[in-house]
Amino acid sequence: MNSISKYFSDLFKGISSLWAGMRVTGKYFVSPGQIVTQQYPENRATLKMEPRFKGEIIMPHDENNQHACTGCGICEINCPNGSIEIITDRVPNADGKLERVIDKHIFHLSMCTFCGLCVKTCPSDALAFGQEFEHAVFDRHKLTKVLNQPGSSLKKEAKK
Amino acid sequence: MSEEIIKDVIVRENEDYIINMGPQHPSTHGVLRFEVCLKGETVKYLIPHIGYIHRGIEKMCEADTYQQIIHLTDRMDYLSAHINNEAVCMVVEEAMQVEVPERVKYIRTILDELNRLASHQLWWCAFGMDLGALTAFFYGLRDREHILDIFEESFGSxxxxxxxxxxxxxxxxxxxxxxxxxxxxxxxxxxxxxxxxLLTGNIIFQERVKGVGYMSREKAIAYGVTGPSARGSNLACDIRKIAPYGAYDKVQFNEILMTEGDTFARYQVRMGEMWESMKIIEQLIDNIPEGDFTAKMKPIIKLPAGEYFKRVETARGELAVYVVSDGNKTPYRMKFRSPNFSNLFVMNELAAGGKIADLVAISGSLDLVIPDIDR
Structure with a gap:
C-alpha cells in the first residue's frame, strides 16, 4: 500500500516539476518580444561591432594616403607570436640624408592572438584595431596582409 | 592516513572490459580521454588520459616577457581568462613592489566576478545539456551573452x-x-x-544528481580538490576569504558550503555562488574610485632575482602562480598550479562503483576545462 501511494506521489511530483519548467518556456513561447536571437547572416547590414572590437589590425591612412608608421619595429619586438614583420628601406630625403621608411608592414592574421600589445606600445599610434570579423578564406595565404597601402608615405607631422 | 584515502594503484586485468570515453566526447568539454573499465553497467575503474592539447605554456612563458605572458594565461582556463591574467599580474606587481591604484583593484574585482558569473552560467548550460536538458543550454547562453557584451564593449573581445x-x-x-x-x-x-x-526543481534532474559521485571532505583534501567542487564537500577553501586580494577585503559575501558532497551539492554551491557574485558586484560598482587605470611601470620589466608566489580563486578553484626569476626580462621558470588538474584526478574515486550514466553527471559537476589541465 505504501509503495502505491509513493508511486502516485512521485508521479504528481514529477508532473508538477515538469509543469514548473514548462511554464518558463511557455512564457517565452507566447511573448516573442523577449526572444533575443539574432538572425546573423541576414542582419549583416545592420550589425555594428563595438568601436573597441579587436577584429584585425589595421594601419589607418588619411586622405593623402599617408600613415604614421616610422618603421621603428617596436610592434615587431612586442608581438609574442611573430605575427608582425616589417621590411624597411632607406631612401634619401630632401636634405640628401638617408632616411628609414617602411617598405612593407606585413601582418599575419593567422598567427595573431589579439593581445593588443602592438597597438598599445606603438609610439606614433600608427596601428589600430579594425572591426572586420569575417576572416574565413579558402587559402591561408590570404591571411597574410600588407598593412601599408601601395604608394603611401609617412605623415610629416608624425615624424617629430 | 593518505594511503587509506588515495587508491593510487589501479590493477589492470586482461579480461577487463575497457571502453574509451573521448577524446572527443560531447560531455568531456574538451579533448580528454577516459579509459573506463566496465563490469556490466558498473564502472570498475576509470583512468583519465590527458595531454591531447598540451601546448607547453609553462615552457613558452620562459621565452616571453612578463607583458607577453598575459595572453598565454588566457588560454589555460579560457572561461576565467581575466582571473588568470590577474594572477600573473599580481605576482609581477608583488615582485616589483608596485602598488596598483585603488581604481584598478576595484575594476579587477568586478571583472573577476563578472567572469565567474559567465563561467558558472556556461557550466550550468553545459551541465544541463549533459544530462539531457537542452532548454537549459539556450537559457544560460542567453544570459551569458549580456556579460560578453559588456566585455566586448570594454576590452574588444x-x-x-x-x-x-x-x-x-x-x-x-x-x-x-x-x-x-x-x-x-x-x-x-x-x-x-x-x-x-527549469532545472533545479526538475524531478528527472534531481534523480540523476542526488547521491551520485560522493566525495568526502578527507578525499577532497587528499586529492587537492579546490573551488566549488571542494566546497560541496564542506571544505572551506575560498582564496577570496583565506587570503583576500584585489578589493575582496572590502566586500561582504558568504562562502557557500554544502555538507552532502554529492553532485547535487556541487551544483548548489555554484548556483549559490552566482548570487554571491552579484552581491559583490553590487557593493563595488557604485564605489569605483577615480584615478589612473595603471601604475607607472617601466617598459621592460625585470623582476629581481628570487622566487615569487601568488594564488587566486578562479571559477574552478585555486590557481597558483610560481615564478623563479634570475633577474632577466623573461622568467627562469614559471609554474602554474591549475585547479582543474587536481579536480580531474579525483574522478576515479567518484565514479568507481557507480553506473556509467552517472559518469557524465560527475564529470559535469566537477566543471573541467581541459586546456587548463593540459596547459
Missing amino acids: RLLHSFNTPGGLMHDVHPNFQKRTKEFITYFRKKLPEYDQ
Missing part, C-alpha cells in the same frame, strides 16, 4: 581578453561599463530564479 597588464589595465573601462553592469545585475536577478524552475 569576448572570451580571451588580455585586459590586465602588469601594473594595471591595458586601457580604462568603457564609460558605459558601470551603467551596463548595473543593468545586467537587475536583469540577472530576475532571470536566475528561472534556472531553478
Whole structure:
C-alpha cells in the first residue's frame, strides 16, 4: 500500500516539476518580444561591432594616403607570436640624408592572438584595431596582409 | 592516513572490459580521454588520459616577457581568462613592489566576478545539456551573452581578453561599463530564479544528481580538490576569504558550503555562488574610485632575482602562480598550479562503483576545462 501511494506521489511530483519548467518556456513561447536571437547572416547590414572590437589590425591612412608608421619595429619586438614583420628601406630625403621608411608592414592574421600589445606600445599610434570579423578564406595565404597601402608615405607631422 | 584515502594503484586485468570515453566526447568539454573499465553497467575503474592539447605554456612563458605572458594565461582556463591574467599580474606587481591604484583593484574585482558569473552560467548550460536538458543550454547562453557584451564593449573581445597588464589595465573601462553592469545585475536577478524552475526543481534532474559521485571532505583534501567542487564537500577553501586580494577585503559575501558532497551539492554551491557574485558586484560598482587605470611601470620589466608566489580563486578553484626569476626580462621558470588538474584526478574515486550514466553527471559537476589541465 505504501509503495502505491509513493508511486502516485512521485508521479504528481514529477508532473508538477515538469509543469514548473514548462511554464518558463511557455512564457517565452507566447511573448516573442523577449526572444533575443539574432538572425546573423541576414542582419549583416545592420550589425555594428563595438568601436573597441579587436577584429584585425589595421594601419589607418588619411586622405593623402599617408600613415604614421616610422618603421621603428617596436610592434615587431612586442608581438609574442611573430605575427608582425616589417621590411624597411632607406631612401634619401630632401636634405640628401638617408632616411628609414617602411617598405612593407606585413601582418599575419593567422598567427595573431589579439593581445593588443602592438597597438598599445606603438609610439606614433600608427596601428589600430579594425572591426572586420569575417576572416574565413579558402587559402591561408590570404591571411597574410600588407598593412601599408601601395604608394603611401609617412605623415610629416608624425615624424617629430 | 593518505594511503587509506588515495587508491593510487589501479590493477589492470586482461579480461577487463575497457571502453574509451573521448577524446572527443560531447560531455568531456574538451579533448580528454577516459579509459573506463566496465563490469556490466558498473564502472570498475576509470583512468583519465590527458595531454591531447598540451601546448607547453609553462615552457613558452620562459621565452616571453612578463607583458607577453598575459595572453598565454588566457588560454589555460579560457572561461576565467581575466582571473588568470590577474594572477600573473599580481605576482609581477608583488615582485616589483608596485602598488596598483585603488581604481584598478576595484575594476579587477568586478571583472573577476563578472567572469565567474559567465563561467558558472556556461557550466550550468553545459551541465544541463549533459544530462539531457537542452532548454537549459539556450537559457544560460542567453544570459551569458549580456556579460560578453559588456566585455566586448570594454576590452574588444569576448572570451580571451588580455585586459590586465602588469601594473594595471591595458586601457580604462568603457564609460558605459558601470551603467551596463548595473543593468545586467537587475536583469540577472530576475532571470536566475528561472534556472531553478527549469532545472533545479526538475524531478528527472534531481534523480540523476542526488547521491551520485560522493566525495568526502578527507578525499577532497587528499586529492587537492579546490573551488566549488571542494566546497560541496564542506571544505572551506575560498582564496577570496583565506587570503583576500584585489578589493575582496572590502566586500561582504558568504562562502557557500554544502555538507552532502554529492553532485547535487556541487551544483548548489555554484548556483549559490552566482548570487554571491552579484552581491559583490553590487557593493563595488557604485564605489569605483577615480584615478589612473595603471601604475607607472617601466617598459621592460625585470623582476629581481628570487622566487615569487601568488594564488587566486578562479571559477574552478585555486590557481597558483610560481615564478623563479634570475633577474632577466623573461622568467627562469614559471609554474602554474591549475585547479582543474587536481579536480580531474579525483574522478576515479567518484565514479568507481557507480553506473556509467552517472559518469557524465560527475564529470559535469566537477566543471573541467581541459586546456587548463593540459596547459
